[in-house]
Amino acid sequence: LGPIVNLSYSDPSVLRVARALRIGSLRYPGGSTANSWNLSAGRWVPGHGDWAAGPTAAAGSYANNTALLPEGTFTPKAFMNGIGSTLQAPPIWNLNLVSLPDPPSQLDTLKEMAVPVEMVELGNEDADQGGKPRGQGDPASYLKSAVPVVARTRALFPDATISVIGCFGDPWAPCAAQLKAAFEGSPRLFDAVTIHQYSPSNATIMARGKSDGARRAATLMSIPPSLRQIERKVSSTISPHVPIWLDEFNWGGDWGNVTWPGEGHGALRGLVWATYVLSAMQITADAQAVGRSGFESLDYYSLFFQPDNSWSRWASCAFVPNAADTPGDVRFDGVAQIFAHVTSVVWRHKNFTLIPAVAEQSGDCLLGARFSSLGEPTPTVTLVLNMCDEPQPLPSSVAA
Numbered sequence: 001l002g003p004i005v006n007l008s009y010s011d012p013s014v015l016r017v018a019r020a021l022r023i024g025s026l027r028y029p030g031g032s033t034a035n036s037w038n039l040s041a042g043r044w045v046p047g048h049g050d051w052a053a054g055p056t057a058a059a060g061s062y063a064n065n066t067a068l069l070p071e072g073t074f075t076p077k078a079f080m081n082g083i084g085s086t087l088q089a090p091p092i093w094n095l096n097l098v099s100l101p102d103p104p105s106q107l108d109t110l111k112e113m114a115v116p117v118e119m120v121e122l123g124n125e126d127a128d129q130g131g132k133p134r135g136q137g138d139p140a141s142y143l144k145s146a147v148p149v150v151a152r153t154r155a156l157f158p159d160a161t162i163s164v165i166g167c168f169g170d171p172w173a174p175c176a177a178q179l180k181a182a183f184e185g186s187p188r189l190f191d192a193v194t195i196h197q198y199s200p201s202n203a204t205i206m207a208r209g210k211s212d213g214a215r216r217a218a219t220l221m222s223i224p225p226s227l228r229q230i231e232r233k234v235s236s237t238i239s240p241h242v243p244i245w246l247d248e249f250n251w252g253g254d255w256g257n258v259t260w261p262g263e264g265h266g267a268l269r270g271l272v273w274a275t276y277v278l279s280a281m282q283i284t285a286d287a288q289a290v291g292r293s294g295f296e297s298l299d300y301y302s303l304f305f306q307p308d309n310s311w312s313r314w315a316s317c318a319f320v321p322n323a324a325d326t327p328g329d330v331r332f333d334g335v336a337q338i339f340a341h342v343t344s345v346v347w348r349h350k351n352f353t354l355i356p357a358v359a360e361q362s363g364d365c366l367l368g369a370r371f372s373s374l375g376e377p378t379p380t381v382t383l384v385l386n387m388c389d390e391p392q393p394l395p396s397s398v399a400a
Contacts, residue, residue, distance in 0.1 A: 001083065002042065002074035003033035003049065004311045005304045006065050007320060009074070009082030012327040017304070017318040018086040021336060022343035027092045027299055028079050031124045031196075031248055034094035040109040042074030043067065045099045077113035088347055090116040092163075092247060092297065097123040097145050104152035117157040119297070121194055121247065122146050128165045137170045139178045143189065150189055161296075163245045166193030166234065176237040183239050192296060193238060195230055196248035199223070202257050213389035219251070219260070220271055220387035224279040224367070227295075231283050235292045243296035249276050250301045254314045264314045265305075270338030273300055274385050277342065278367040300339075345381050349373040365392045 001007065007014050029037045036048035049063030072078060076093065084091055093115075095106050110117050126134065128142035146164060153160055164182075167175035182189040200222040208222065209215035227246075234244055251259035251272055263269060277298055284294030305316035317339060319331040332340075349371045365388035371381045386392050 001304065002029050002079075003037060003044065003066060004030070004062060005306055005309060005320065006069060007304075007324060008069065009079045009084065011082075011324055013320045013324075013330050014083050014304075015086065016327045016330050017320065017332075017336075018083050020332060021303075021317065021340050022347050023083075023087055023303075024343070024346075025087055025089045025091055025119075025297070025299065026083070026303070027094050027121065027247060028076060028084075029074070029094065031094070031301070032126075034096055034121075034124045035098040035127050037096055038100065039076055039093075039096070039106055041071055042078065043071060045096070048099060075113065076110055076115045080113075080115045084115075090118040092119040092121050092245070092299070093117060094121040094124060095149060097127050097142070097149060103145070104148045107149070107152040107156050111156050117153075117160050119163070119245075120153050120157070120160050121163045121245070122149060122190070123165060125165065125169055125196065129169060134169050137175075139167070139170055139175045143178060143182050146189065154187075161191045161243075162189075163192035163194045163247075164190040166195045166238075166244070168195055172233070172237070179238045183242055192243040192245050193234060194245045194247055195234070197226065197230065197246065198248075198250055198252050198301075199226055200259065201252045202259055205259070216268060217387060217389040219268065220275045220385075221364070223272070223275045224283075227276070227279045228283050231287055231292070231294055235287065240287075240292040243293040245297040245299075246276075246280065246295055247297055247299040248301045249298065250315055253301075254310075258314045261314070265316065265333035265335065267334035267338060269315065270335040271385065271387075273335060274338055274342060275367060275387060276300075278369055278383070278385055281369050282367065342383065345371060345383060349380065364388075365390075366395075 001009060001014065029039065036045050038045050044063040044066060049066065050061040066074065079091070093110060095103065097103050100106070123142075126137075128139050129137035132138070142165065150162055153162055164179065167179060179193065200219055204222050205215050205218050208218035230246075231244065234242060251269065258264070260268060280295040280298055287294035300317075302312045302316050304318055304320050305312040306320055306322055308322055317333060317336040319333070321329040323329075365386055366384055367387065368382060368384040371383070373380065384394065
């Protein structure tokens, strides 16, 4: 929304999607766009946003497409007056540490706009590359550039949680050592690390399954061990006390061979979303039981798809029209149906107690979580996901 999808934050189509999906939180302005975005104006930084945006964009760029609407349409204040007002939790403000002359001033803007600031992310992915090809980045320079931004954040929003890029674009060991030093230093530079994951790949799926059903099962069953590996890697090399923000996750996308290219909007990808979420819940509960932090935030890629916009053609939750004020043209896909089913359970028990279904009880095929409202003596709702291609019996502890 804003940099890519140019419907305003208060457009009826946008609000219809928000009401239907009961979204927990969102990132503003998003992922890769953050490194090129001026939040004070709600505009692309001049010279940025020149990717092909399709036939609806003047001169074929996202920047010109965004500029078709008045300045101020896509600021944080407009965001919170629109879709932001429907969220169950404050958003993640993803700041630009790459292309602004005064990055700390973004915090002054957020303060002046009187928006809630509880989670702050310091750039996206290549912000720590310093203009070099991925894998050849300079974490030290990135962390140095973060220091004044962190100082301003601590001064203006002392209770906010700050996340830095978590080494997935650089050789892990030397990068993690620098993050470890910055996290353990005095004063502590950051409070969380951001990790992105786009898996499984087609190669993983094909290797693990020979039939269509087996490949579908492999698509889901490869996710829990990969998330467990991420948690162990972060906790063992950076700190057991640093929470993980998995604020982009999905299966493989259009930068390579799209995973399940014919099912980008179907229930299988919805089950991938649910597998990530339920796995992260279980892994976090296991980690916290032994004094580690686990996952603190999960944000899916992506929400909206417009017909003349290729950004999310392979992956989204809701089709929104190009034209403003046409909510009757909104369409929801199979991902949205599963997403809405889960969130209807979670937010119905807004002060919920999560009781993950442990692996010993659930077996290899099942993931589950039980929810109860605050003060309820027993769980009131159980969600169970079967990752395998055959029916599975519920364990007695869950069935009860």
